[in-house]
Amino acid sequence: MSVTIENNLITIDTRDSSYQMKADEYGVLLHTWYGPKTRDDMSELLRYPDVGFSGSIHDAGNDRTYSLDTRVQELPVEGNGDYRTAALVIRHPDGSRSLDLRFEKAIPLYQKKPLEHLPYVFQDQDGLQNPEPEAALPPQAVDVYLKDRFADIQVILHFSIFEAENVITRSVEVINNTEDEIVIEKIAPASLDFTAGDFDWIHFHGRHNHEREMERKDLVHGLSAIGSSRGMSSHQQNPGLILAEKNTDEKHGKAWGALLMYSGSFLGEIEKDQLEQTRLVLGMNPGQFEWHLAAGQSFQSPEAILSFSGKGLNTLSQQYHALINQHVIKKQWQKQHRPLLINNWEATYFNFTHEDILSIAREAKKIGVEMMVLDDGWFGKRDSDLSSLGDWQVNEEKLQGSLKHLIDEVHGMDMKFGLWIEPEMVSEDSRLFKEHPEWVIRIENRDPIRSRYQYVLDLANPKVVDYLYDTFEALFKSNPVDYIKWDFNRSICDWHTPSLPAGRQKEMGHRYILGLYDLLNRLTTRFPEVLLEGCAGGGGRFDAGMLFYTPQIWCSDDTDAYERCFIQHGTSFFYPASTIGSHVSAIPNHQTGRITSLWTRGIVSMAGTSGFELNLDLLDENEKEEAAFLCGRYKLLQPLIFGGSQYRLTDPFKENLCFWSFVSPDRKNVLVQGVVFRTRPNQIGSRICLQGLDPDKRYTLVSENGKAMKQPKTFFGSTLMNAGLLLEPTSGDNQGQEYFLRMEEE
């Protein structure tokens, strides 16, 4: 059974984990366990001392050992004796902020209820009629009801269970059954309390051109936090946190992940308290959030995606990869080949003609590229980033004809056609800005904050969302695009919307994201055959919320193969290769000036949704041949890259190389790829230990760098995992390498 409810004890099991809650003698819902499977009541392992200055709930009488300041709780709140950070804070009409939530009931569900207006992790049977649900399936979800002892406020914790992926999701719903308005000041769908343990915490920080750098640090007493207040999940921090035991590495040890399925501002906190206990809280950023809940209304938070691995970080990542590939990415994109594309951005920037685009497409077609993507600069009078966002009229002078004509020409070459848009933005120099200055996010009577010479449209205003839907519906209807790159090139700061009264301005950040999701939902429903790639100046909005609508996301504007090793390494902790936009660009690289071989650039771009972003005319004949070879190889390997288990084999921060592998589900095919950073003289051969093979089966090294081995060598899986695969010697720096191994038939 995936959910067991015995009196006041609720245990949610996945294949390898248990998550447990227990309503104690006062009805307070404790969080008693998240970790390896258990069949016990884990509250039996709790014992608390009398801690001075930690107040007790009133009904605990004189029991000085009972304080919410020390107990492990399922949903910690403010104002009830717990001084640690809270997951839910509500302001009552009198201005007070206390809640006293007690357990009411837990109801198992046989089908998860989709979240309204928000992306969510869907289950296989979503939308299917299950005539005998109780008989056919174990519970797929459980709703846990809590109620405040004083005000008629109900809280439902909505859990859903992904047994095979070892994932549990949680969303928090607040229902105001009082007769007055209440205000939610903070709501966090993830809150995990641990009684004991000495942890490291792992998070992913960065900046534009350098997203999701993995950082692992000792957890210290007090609060450690990450977050974004930019109105986007951000380049600077990603909305995911990992707690790992000290000895946990890629292959061994316990690790807990929490990933927020949300694209706006967020806050992630980890607190190590006075009793060495740890609390993780991940949710909306309270500095940018508030929700006024009228009598009779309810509010549901986004989902948090929780996963536990007892077998190290690679397993934790693979659990997230499987979940995202099968339960976040929409069904129609899951098994679909993703087109190998060429994008004109780094080839031309804004400076292109109709003939340039056709010639890029023609050259690309010759090497096996499947889709031409026309990036920024095709509309209004946009020959630089100074103008025209918002004016989505085709610049027919620049394109020397209609967009439809260009699309037909590209289709005529038997290639797909993709188009760049940035719907949420407006340039100061645009017709839209002149006509609707009130649609811009800014504070009246103050100078607006510019960023890349552009402003953000107020998607908290439903009128703006309707306008954008009509604009892009018309554009896609008359121009049969196969793919859209949806960009977002600045953060939001001077928040204000005329669509809300002064007292409700703090709702704006969340309303903006709801507007964005509404727009994405309407457009993807209207054009289900169009593939969307998310983008925000590279990977500034790389999150599970966006992935629900855009199955792939441009990972970074930094296309340098060496830098990408680090960026894609960090991104892989939560997100699978199928979601990671990764292209081969020109040398010297436009972001770093670094020169790397075409092979190296190709290898790195293969660990994602691959493509090119350069003028192929600059390649000589040998390079064109090599590029064609890379295309063929990628098409051949894409099913293994997207459908296999990915392993991080090295730590690029500690070693002179970055290697990864993809192992097919039957463990028969193994693709090992990576980059050796610096070549040093007189080195003994380096080896890297593989993972995920069958130790008792023999594996033949079929090819090295795409070339079939003349005298293939064969090793037992155990040798390759324990002693390693011997790498070819390198010459020069940043040398990409690829090895393909196949299991010997019995």
Ligand code: DGJ
């Ligand atoms: C930022 C994106 O990340 C780039 O790939 C490109 O599309 C530019 N915007 C265009 O303005």
